[in-house]
Amino acid sequence: MNGPALIRGFEVVIGLETHAQLSTRSKIFSGASTQFGAAPNTQACAVDLALPGTLPVLNRGAVERAIRFGLAVQAKVAPLSIFARKNYFYPDLPKGYQISQYEIPVVQGGHLDIRVGEQTKRIRLTRAHLEEDAGKSLHEDYAGQTGIDLNRAGTPLLEIVSEPDMRSSAEAVEYAKALHALVVWLGVCDGNMQEGSFRCDANVSVRRPGGPLGTRREVKNLNSFRFLQQAIDFEVQWQIDRIEDGLPIEQATVLFDPDSGETRAMRSKEDAHDYRYFPDPDLPPLLIAPEWVERVRVEMPELPGAMAEHFQRADGLPAYDAAMMTQSLPFARTYEALRDACVQPKLAANWLMGEVSKRLNAESLDITELPVPVAALAALIGRVVDGTVSNNGARQVFDALWAARGGDVDALIEAKGLKQMSDVGALEAIVDEVLAANARSVEEYRAGKDKAFNALVGQVMKASKGKANPAQANELLRRKLG
Amino acid sequence: MSAPLHELGVAGLARQLQLGQVSSVELVQHLLTCVANSEQLGAFLVTDPQHSLAQATAADARRARGPVPALTGVPIAHKDIFVTRGLPSTAGSKMLAGYASPFDATVVARLGEGEGEHAPGAGMVTLGKLNCDEFAMGSDNENSAFGPVRNPWDAQRVPGGSSGGSAAAVAARLVPAATGTDTGGSIRQPASFCGVTGIKPTYGVCSRYGMIAFASSLDQAGPLARSAEDCALLLSAMGGFDPRDSTSAERPAQDYHALMLRPREEATAAQPLRGLRVGLPREFFPDALSGDVEAAVRAALAELERLGATLVDVSLPRTELSIPVYYIIAPAEASSNLSRFDGVRYGHRAAEYRDLRHMYERSRAEGFGPEVKRRIMIGTYVLSHGYYDAYYLQAQKLRRMIADDFQACFQDCDLIAGPVAPTVAWRLGEKHEDPVQAYLADIFTLPASLAGLPGMSVPAGFGHGGLPVGLQLIGNYFEEGQLLHAAHALQLATDFHLHAPAGASGA
Numbered sequence: 001m002n003g004p005a006l007i008r009g010f011e012v013v014i015g016l017e018t019h020a021q022l023s024t025r026s027k028i029f030s031g032a033s034t035q036f037g038a039a040p041n042t043q044a045c046a047v048d049l050a051l052p053g054t055l056p057v058l059n060r061g062a063v064e065r066a067i068r069f070g071l072a073v074q075a076k077v078a079p080l081s082i083f084a085r086k087n088y089f090y091p092d093l094p095k096g097y098q099i100s101q102y103e104i105p106v107v108q109g110g111h112l113d114i115r116v117g118e119q120t121k122r123i124r125l126t127r128a129h130l131e132e133d134a135g136k137s138l139h140e141d142y143a144g145q146t147g148i149d150l151n152r153a154g155t156p157l158l159e160i161v162s163e164p165d166m167r168s169s170a171e172a173v174e175y176a177k178a179l180h181a182l183v184v185w186l187g188v189c190d191g192n193m194q195e196g197s198f199r200c201d202a203n204v205s206v207r208r209p210g211g212p213l214g215t216r217r218e219v220k221n222l223n224s225f226r227f228l229q230q231a232i233d234f235e236v237q238w239q240i241d242r243i244e245d246g247l248p249i250e251q252a253t254v255l256f257d258p259d260s261g262e263t264r265a266m267r268s269k270e271d272a273h274d275y276r277y278f279p280d281p282d283l284p285p286l287l288i289a290p291e292w293v294e295r296v297r298v299e300m301p302e303l304p305g306a307m308a309e310h311f312q313r314a315d316g317l318p319a320y321d322a323a324m325m326t327q328s329l330p331f332a333r334t335y336e337a338l339r340d341a342c343v344q345p346k347l348a349a350n351w352l353m354g355e356v357s358k359r360l361n362a363e364s365l366d367i368t369e370l371p372v373p374v375a376a377l378a379a380l381i382g383r384v385v386d387g388t389v390s391n392n393g394a395r396q397v398f399d400a401l402w403a404a405r406g407g408d409v410d411a412l413i414e415a416k417g418l419k420q421m422s423d424v425g426a427l428e429a430i431v432d433e434v435l436a437a438n439a440r441s442v443e444e445y446r447a448g449k450d451k452a453f454n455a456l457v458g459q460v461m462k463a464s465k466g467k468a469n470p471a472q473a474n475e476l477l478r479r480k481l482g
Numbered sequence: 483m484s485a486p487l488h489e490l491g492v493a494g495l496a497r498q499l500q501l502g503q504v505s506s507v508e509l510v511q512h513l514l515t516c517v518a519n520s521e522q523l524g525a526f527l528v529t530d531p532q533h534s535l536a537q538a539t540a541a542d543a544r545r546a547r548g549p550v551p552a553l554t555g556v557p558i559a560h561k562d563i564f565v566t567r568g569l570p571s572t573a574g575s576k577m578l579a580g581y582a583s584p585f586d587a588t589v590v591a592r593l594g595e596g597e598g599e600h601a602p603g604a605g606m607v608t609l610g611k612l613n614c615d616e617f618a619m620g621s622d623n624e625n626s627a628f629g630p631v632r633n634p635w636d637a638q639r640v641p642g643g644s645s646g647g648s649a650a651a652v653a654a655r656l657v658p659a660a661t662g663t664d665t666g667g668s669i670r671q672p673a674s675f676c677g678v679t680g681i682k683p684t685y686g687v688c689s690r691y692g693m694i695a696f697a698s699s700l701d702q703a704g705p706l707a708r709s710a711e712d713c714a715l716l717l718s719a720m721g722g723f724d725p726r727d728s729t730s731a732e733r734p735a736q737d738y739h740a741l742m743l744r745p746r747e748e749a750t751a752a753q754p755l756r757g758l759r760v761g762l763p764r765e766f767f768p769d770a771l772s773g774d775v776e777a778a779v780r781a782a783l784a785e786l787e788r789l790g791a792t793l794v795d796v797s798l799p800r801t802e803l804s805i806p807v808y809y810i811i812a813p814a815e816a817s818s819n820l821s822r823f824d825g826v827r828y829g830h831r832a833a834e835y836r837d838l839r840h841m842y843e844r845s846r847a848e849g850f851g852p853e854v855k856r857r858i859m860i861g862t863y864v865l866s867h868g869y870y871d872a873y874y875l876q877a878q879k880l881r882r883m884i885a886d887d888f889q890a891c892f893q894d895c896d897l898i899a900g901p902v903a904p905t906v907a908w909r910l911g912e913k914h915e916d917p918v919q920a921y922l923a924d925i926f927t928l929p930a931s932l933a934g935l936p937g938m939s940v941p942a943g944f945g946h947g948g949l950p951v952g953l954q955l956i957g958n959y960f961e962e963g964q965l966l967h968a969a970h971a972l973q974l975a976t977d978f979h980l981h982a983p984a985g986a987s988g989a
Contacts, residue, residue: 046584046585049827050822051583051585051828052565052573052578052581052694052695053583053585053693054692055690055691055726056728057728058728085818087817087821087865089821089824089842091824091826094822094826095822096820096822096824148826274866274867276818276862276865277865278818278870278874281698281699281729281815282698283728284728284729
C-alpha cells in the first residue's frame with residue numbers, strides 16, 4: 001500500500017468519537033418516550049427531571065443494541081462493565097452528572113473496514129460505551145433568557161470511539177459513512193442526522209511523516225458528512241499554518257461554524273473540566289451473560305459484507321453491484337425479493353441501480369417508499385427477457401407503474417403499443433423488403449463491410465416501427481444474407 | 483382502664499383497632515393534640531390534620547367493610563428525607579423548603595396507601611413529617627435548617643441523628659412508629675440516645691426510591707418504634723424488592739414478625755436464646771468507651787447470656803479505619819448526589835445573580851447549611867483528578883476488607899453485639915465547634931454500614947443523668963429475623979424499652 005497522501009508535507013491523523021442515538025422507545029434510565037419533536041419538557045418524567053428521590057433503572061433494550069453493535073464490529077462484549085458518573089454543572093444536565101461508562105465500557109476493541117479508492121482499509125475501534133444524552137438549552141426565542149428542554153435528557157447513546165487510524169478527511173468521511181450504514185443496518189440507530197441521531201466529534205492532529213503524534217484538537221458535534229469533511233479540512237490547514245509560523249498547537253475543544261466554514265476554540269486544556277468520574281452507586285455493574293450475547297447473535301441480520309459476498313457467489317453479481325445491493329438492509333431485502341420473483345439476479349440489480357435508484361433519488365425517496373410493487377417490476381423484467389418489450393419500452397412501462405403506484409404490466413405494454421413483433425412471418429416479410437430495397441448495402445456487406453449490416457438492422461427496426469425484436473431481426477438477416 | 487392511647491405501640495394499637503376499642507380517627511386526633519402540645523421538642527416539621535384525618539377516616543371505613551391489613555389505621559410519621567405527595571419534603575434543608583413531590587417514596591407508599599391497585603399498602607396513616615439533619619448529614623439533629631430537635635429525656639440534650647425527629651417523636655409518645663434512614667448510624671444512634679428500638683436492615687432490603695439520597699451505596703431505610711416486635715411488623719410492610727431501585731435485593735417479601743417469633747431449635751422456656759453465639763468485638767469496648775454505657779451494655783449482654791446465649795470474643799481489627807473510610811465514601815457520593823440542587827428546576831434559587839455560574843454559587847451557598855457544604859467539599863476533593871486513587875479507591879479497598887472482617891467473625895458467632903455509641907446523648911451545641919468529635923462518635927455504627935449488614939439498637943438501660951443507652955446487635959446479610967428474635971427475647975425479659983421520659987407526650 002502507498003503511504004498516506006501528505007498535505008503541505010504533513011501527515012494528517014484523525015480519530016472519531018461518534019454518538020449514535022439508540023433506537024429504543026424509552027429512555028436509557030427511565031420509562032419516558034424518546035420520540036423526537038414533542039413539545040418541550042413533555043417527555044421528561046420525574047427521573048429525567050432528576051427530582052429528589054428518583055433513581056435510574058437501566059433499559060435492557062439499550063444494552064441489547066450495544067451487544068449487537070459489538071458483535072457486528074467483532075469487538076469484545078464485556079461480561080462486566082461499569083456505569084460511572086461524569087460530574088459537571090449545566091442547566092440541561094438535570095442531575096449535575098451524566099451517567100456514562102468510563103473505565104470499563106460494554107464494547108471493547110473491534111474494527112470497521114472502509115473502502116479507500118480500490119482498497120480496503122481497516123479502522124480499529126477503541127471502545128463503544130453506553131451513556132445518556134443531556135437535554136437542550138434553547139438560547140433563541142426567550143428574550144435574553146435560556147429555555148431548557150429536557151425531552152432529550154436520558155436518551156440512550158452509544159459512543160463509538162475509533163483509534164486515530166484515519167489519514168485524511170476523505171477517510172474520516174468514509175469511516176463515518178460506513179459506521180452510519182452499519183448502525184442503521186443493524187437497526188440500533190435510525191441514523192437521522194438532522195435530528196442529531198448520529199453525530200461525530202473529530203480528533204485532528206498533523207505531524208511530519210514518521211514524527212511523533214502532534215497535539216490534537218477536538219472538533220465537536222458534526223452532524224453531517226459534509227461538515228465533517230469541511231471541519232477537518234479547515235482544521236488541518238489551520239494547524240499547519242500555526243506550525244509553519246512556529247506557533248504551538250494547544251489541546252483544545254473547538255466548534256465548527258458551518259456558515260463560515262471555520263472552527264473556533266470552545267475551551268482550552270487549562271479550563272477543561274475535572275469530571276470527577278466515579279462508579280455510579282445507584283447502578284450495579286452491568287453483567288452480560290454469554291447466553292445473552294448468543295441470543296443477540298442469533299437474532300442479528302446478516303452483515304452487509306457477508307451478504308455482498310453471498311450475492312457475488314450465489315447470484316454471480318459483480319463486486320460493485322453486490323456492494324450497491326447492500327447499501328442498506330431494506331435495499332438488500334428489496335433486491336432479494338426482486339431477484340426471487342424474476343429469477344434474473346443481474347437484471348434485478350441493473351434495474352435497482354438504474355431506473356429505480358434514479359427515480360428514488362430524484363424524488364428524495366427511500367427504497368422502503370418505492371411506489372412500484374416488486375411483483376410488477378419482476379413481471380416487467382420477465383417481459384424484457386422473453387422479448388415482449390424492448391429496454392426502451394420497459395422504461396416507459398416503468399414510468400407508468402411509478403405514476404400509478406402499480407398496474408398490470410402486460411396491459412400497459414398492450415395499451416402503449418410497445419409489444420415487440422414476435423410473428424416470424426411478418427418479420428421475414430419486412431426483412432425481405434429491406435433486403436430488396438437496399439441492394440447497395442447488401443453488396444457492401446458481402447464485400448466484407450460489417451458496418452453495412454448495422455445499417456440493414458436499422459432499416460428493419462425502422463420499417464417495423466421499432467417493434468421488431470433486434471435479436472430476432474439480426475438472426476433473420478444473417479440467415480438470409482447467408 | 484387500659485393504658486392511654488399514646489402509650490401503646492404498633493402491635494397494641496393494631497389489636498385495639500381490630501377489637502374496635504378505638505378508631506383510627508380517635509387515635510389520630512389524640513396524637514395530633516400530643517404533637518401540637520410538644521412543639522418545643524422540634525420533632526415534627528409539618529402536620530396536616532385534614533390530610534391525616536382523611537386517611538384515618540378511610541382506614542376506619544375499610545376496616546368496617548371487612549378484613550384489612552393488620553396495621554390499617556395505625557399512625558406513623560416519616561423522616562423528612564422521604565418524599566411524600568401532599569406534604570412538603572425538605573430533607574431538613576432550606577434548599578428544599580416547601581418542595582412538593584409529585585410522588586410518594588416506595589417505603590411511604592407501602593406503609594400507607596400502596597403502590598396502585600395490585601400492590602395495596604399496609605394502610606397506616608401519615609401523621610406528619612419529622613425533623614432530621616440536613617440531607618441526613620449529622621449525628622445530633624443540630625444540622626437541620628428548621629431548628630434542632632430536643633431529647634425527650636433531657637431537653638438540653640440532643641436526640642442523636644440524623645433521624646433525630648423520628649427517635650424523639652417515638653420516645654416522647656407522639657407517634658407509635660416512625661421511619662428513619664441510616665447511612666452511618668442514623669437510625670441506631672438516635673434510637674440509642676432516645677431509648678427506642680430501631681433497625682437498619684441489610685442494604686437492599688428497603689427500596690431507596692423516594693429517599694432523598696445522601697450516600698447511595700450506604701443509605702438504607704428502617705423503622706424506629708417502641709419494641710422489636712413493632713419493628714418486625716413495620717419492616718415486613720416496608721421491605722421487599724422494588725424494580726425502581728436497581729440496588730434493591732431481588733428476594734421475596736419477608737414476614738419478619740414470623741421470623742422473630744420462630745423459636746430456635748435448642749430453645750427452652752427459660753433459655754430461648756440457647757445455642758445463640760453472640761460475638762463481642764474487642765474493638766467495640768475500647769478505653770474511650772464511657773463507663774456508664776459500658777456498664778449498661780455489659781448488663782444487657784449478661785441478660786442475653788442468662789437467656790441462653792453464649793458470649794464469644796471476636797475481633798473487627800479495622801473498626802477505627804471505618805471512620806476515615808466512611809468520611810471519604812459518603813461525602814464523595816453526597817457531593818455528586820447533591821449536584822441536582824442547582825436552583826434550575828426546583829428548590830432554592832438566589833433572588834439575584836449576575837450570570838449562570840453566579841446563580842449556581844449563590845443558590846447553593848444560600849440553600850445548603852455548613853455541614854452539607856463541608857461534606858460536598860470533602861467529597862469533591864477526594865474525587866478530584868490526582869486524588870481519586872489515594873482517597874476514594876483506597877477507601878473502597880478498605881471497605882471490602884471491613885466487610886471481610888465481619889465474615890471472619892461470623893465464622894465464630896451468629897450475632898455481633900456492642901454499644902451503639904461511646905456515650906449517652908450529648909448537650910445541645912456541644913460538638914458545634916469541632917465536627918470531627920461528632921464523626922469519631924460514629925465509630926461503632928460505621929462498620930456495619932460500610933459492610934451493608936443489618937444493625938439494630940435495643941434499649942439496654944440508662945447511663946449518666948438517666949439517659950438511655952442502646953445495645954447494638956449486628957447480624958449477617960438478610961439475618962434480620964435473627965436480630966429481631968434476640969431483641970424480642972431481651973425485651974420479653976426486660977422493661978427498658980417500656981420506660982417513657984417524664985412529661986412526654988404532651989397529653
